[in-house]
Amino acid sequence: MFDLTGFQRDLLYVIAGLDRASGQSVKEELEAHTGREITHGRLYPNLDVLVNRGLVEKGQIDRRTNYYVVSDDGVEALQQRREWEDQYVQF
Template identity: 55%
Template sequence: MCDLTGFQRALLYVVAGLDDPHGLAIKDEFEGYHEKKIHHGRLYSNLDTLVEKGLIEKSQRDRRTNEYSTTRRGTREIEARTEWEAGYIDHDG
């Protein structure tokens, strides 16, 4: 996961966390958190990069909508990253 951009990492987390991860739902969730617009080109090119890296899978729901899901590798990468981050957080306050 260390070769991902921060944007790509965030997309991976959003795909993993949504009940119905399709392009516009991912875009809406991301924009809601970051409070700024994401251009479709940036969104879909980065989702394609995550597919190429084997972290998410893309399938076609209908002729206009793609669905995304986290692969086992993507889930393992998220878990490893979460564990690594937890090692740097002061849990005592």
């Protein structure tokens, strides 16, 4: 996870929180929380990075729409990241 950008980590967290997230639903979720527009040119290449690194699996809903789910490796990476964060952030 340390070699991912903050945006890529945010994508991974959002995908983990949604059920078979489409690219559009990921985009809408992040835009709602950040208040910033996310272009397709930024979104889809970064989703592809997560897929290529094996953190996310990509499937097809229909001919125009893909879905994204966190892979087992992605779940493990998220768990390790949370453990690492918990070492430093304690309330």
